[in-house]
Amino acid sequence: MASLLLNVLVFAGSGYMMLVYDSVLPSRSIPTLVGLFVMLVLIYVFQAVFEAIRAEALLGVANGVHDDLFGAVHYATVARPLRAGPDKGDGLQFARDLDAVHTFLAGAGPVALIDLPWVVMFLVVLAALHWWLGLTALAGVMVMAVLALLSNRRTQTASRELAMITGQRSAATLSEIRFAESAFAMGMQDRLVARTSGWESQFIAAQSALARTVSRLGGASRTFRMLLQSIILTVGALLVIDDKASGGVILASSVLSGRALAPVDSAIANWKGLVAARSGWSRIVQAITTFRRPPERQVTLDRPRGELALRDLWIAPPGTQRFTVQGVSLSLQPGQALAVIGPSAAGKTTLVRGILGIWKPQRGEVRLDGATPDQWDAEALGSAFGYVPQTVDLIDGTVGQNIARFDPAATSDGVMAAARAASLHEAILALPDGYDTQVSAGGSELSAGQRQRVGLARALYGNPHLLILDEANSNLDAVGDAALNRAVMDMRQRGGIVIMITHRPATLGPISHVAVMQNGRLVDFGERDAVMQRTLPANETTAAPPAAGHLAKEAAR
Ligand SMILES: Nc1ncnc2c1ncn2[C@@H]1O[C@H](COP(=O)(O)OP(=O)(O)OP(=O)(O)O)[C@@H](O)[C@H]1O
Numbered sequence: 001m002a003s004l005l006l007n008v009l010v011f012a013g014s015g016y017m018m019l020v021y022d023s024v025l026p027s028r029s030i031p032t033l034v035g036l037f038v039m040l041v042l043i044y045v046f047q048a049v050f051e052a053i054r055a056e057a058l059l060g061v062a063n064g065v066h067d068d069l070f071g072a073v074h075y076a077t078v079a080r081p082l083r084a085g086p087d088k089g090d091g092l093q094f095a096r097d098l099d100a101v102h103t104f105l106a107g108a109g110p111v112a113l114i115d116l117p118w119v120v121m122f123l124v125v126l127a128a129l130h131w132w133l134g135l136t137a138l139a140g141v142m143v144m145a146v147l148a149l150l151s152n153r154r155t156q157t158a159s160r161e162l163a164m165i166t167g168q169r170s171a172a173t174l175s176e177i178r179f180a181e182s183a184f185a186m187g188m189q190d191r192l193v194a195r196t197s198g199w200e201s202q203f204i205a206a207q208s209a210l211a212r213t214v215s216r217l218g219g220a221s222r223t224f225r226m227l228l229q230s231i232i233l234t235v236g237a238l239l240v241i242d243d244k245a246s247g248g249v250i251l252a253s254s255v256l257s258g259r260a261l262a263p264v265d266s267a268i269a270n271w272k273g274l275v276a277a278r279s280g281w282s283r284i285v286q287a288i289t290t291f292r293r294p295p296e297r298q299v300t301l302d303r304p305r306g307e308l309a310l311r312d313l314w315i316a317p318p319g320t321q322r323f324t325v326q327g328v329s330l331s332l333q334p335g336q337a338l339a340v341i342g343p344s345a346a347g348k349t350t351l352v353r354g355i356l357g358i359w360k361p362q363r364g365e366v367r368l369d370g371a372t373p374d375q376w377d378a379e380a381l382g383s384a385f386g387y388v389p390q391t392v393d394l395i396d397g398t399v400g401q402n403i404a405r406f407d408p409a410a411t412s413d414g415v416m417a418a419a420r421a422a423s424l425h426e427a428i429l430a431l432p433d434g435y436d437t438q439v440s441a442g443g444s445e446l447s448a449g450q451r452q453r454v455g456l457a458r459a460l461y462g463n464p465h466l467l468i469l470d471e472a473n474s475n476l477d478a479v480g481d482a483a484l485n486r487a488v489m490d491m492r493q494r495g496g497i498v499i500m501i502t503h504r505p506a507t508l509g510p511i512s513h514v515a516v517m518q519n520g521r522l523v524d525f526g527e528r529d530a531v532m533q534r535t536l537p538a539n540e541t542t543a544a545p546p547a548a549g550h551l552a553k554e555a556a557r
Pocket residue numbers: 317318320324342343344345346347348349350351
């Protein structure tokens with residue numbers, strides 16, 4: 001509606017010109033001129049108000065679309081690598097696509113598109129002034145439409161190329177940032193700059209190609225619009241000479257034709273944003289349908305407290321076809337603690353990722369309390385799990401927030417209970433700002449051992465039923481080891497289940513069961529002492545898992 005009004009108001013300028021030229025000048029009437037001028041000023045004030053209203057409404061639409069999509073896009077961004085394996089780029093493409101959609105919707109692009117149909121109205125008015133004028137303008141619009149189509153084709157290819165290279169360039173830079181310490185220590189910086197500059201030149205080339213396309217076609221359309229205005233003026237002049245139109249018509253038609261072509265011109269100028277938004281939109285739609293949050297469960301299961309059973313689990317890392325866990329079956333009762341041992345690359349981490357649902361098993365199933373994980377609400381189930389990964393990843397925030405898993409409803413008692421369960425309370429009090437000490441994702445505010453113990457406290461937050469420790473003792477000192485053993489014993493005493501991947505014997509004390517893995521298979525499973533007895537002679541006579549043999553010897557001491 002606002003758009004219709006704005007386009008109708010545009011006639012005011014050319015109407016005023018025509019009236020001044022054809023009525024005021026012949027009659028030499030100052031009052032008529034003043035009256036017309038006042039009306040014109042009022043119309044322009046209206047126009048300014050309506051334009052502001054329309055811009056605000058479009059911004060509202062842009063923000064609304066962004067807010068509606070953000071959750072799903074962010075979920076897809078985070079879930080994608082877990083389902084489909086590593087991205088070629090930096091993994092932020094969907095977020096950039098959402099930005100492109102928002103930038104386009106909040107910019108001048110939609111106005112140009114909304115105004116596009118009014119071109120027909122201007123053509124009709126021009127034809128009403130004289131059909132020759134209408135015909136000339138129509139021919140001009142058709143030439144500009146061809147330019148727009150050309151723009152579309154060229155820009156689309158260049159824009160897709162640019163999106164891909166942008167992702168790869170930032171992935172390369174991010175990996176260098178992560179690698180900065182080692183690069184500095186081993187004098188690799190120059191080599192890394194040379195490596196990344198390859199991406200940089202590809203990025204610049206792609207960006208230049210896009211800029212060139214946009215500026216060439218934009219320039220051509222702008223020049224043609226100006227030429228067309230002069231052509232229409234010429235046609236008007238010929239009509240006046242032929243006595244087929246008044247002098248005012250020439251001026252009005254020239255202004256009108258400029259106005260009629262302006263939306264086409266502006267659409268071409270905004271084409272780059274439109275194309276980026278459109279290809280971003282199709283990527284977003286595909287991403288949020290492929291990687292979408294599981295639907296909410298109608299019936300909420302109780303928090304798990306019973307048996308964990310693995311039945312014939314086969315797992316291949318996302319994006320690969322190779323099973324790194326093959327046919328693993330075992331079950332654990334509440335109060336039991338399992339150590340998973342075996343050489344490097346035996347599939348231990350893959351197994352716990354499968355149990356936690358980080359990677360989906362291709363075959364077989366995990367059952368907790370008799371139910372498969374997808375029968376629970378994902379967040380509710382996650383709150384019953386504690387996980388300390390090999391490398392403890394903290395998020396920007398305070399130590400307290402990290403321990404509380406950024407739970408907005410966390411209480412101080414809950415946070416301190418988790419810290420105490422990890423025997424970390426006193427150590428946190430000794431930090432510069434206690435529980436409020438800031439830590440960062442990549443920062444080194446804490447030592448590796450401290451980070452690992454904050455990771456343990458986070459895993460113990462909320463008394464999980466299942467605690468999984470993936471070499472959670474690799475950086476621990478004797479005090480840390482003792483704290484870990486105590487935490488495992490506490491878990492067992494309160495009926496929890498613990499699974500611990502370990503290469504270190506010091507942590508086998510509180511363990512009840514041992515599983516030995518080799519080449520993705522479970523080669524032994526049972527009570528700790530029995531398995532260690534079997535593993536020890538096997539290691540001495542055959543090529544049994546070195547880690548298992550090593551552990552058995554140490555444990556037997
Ligand atoms: N993200 C991944 N993508 C592809 N392959 C992977 C991925 N993670 C692990 N693998 C492969 O799976 C196999 C098992 O790895 P896994 O990390 O499960 O072993 P592990 O027993 O935990 O080893 P370690 O004791 O060294 O941590 C390895 O051959 C590894 O190359």
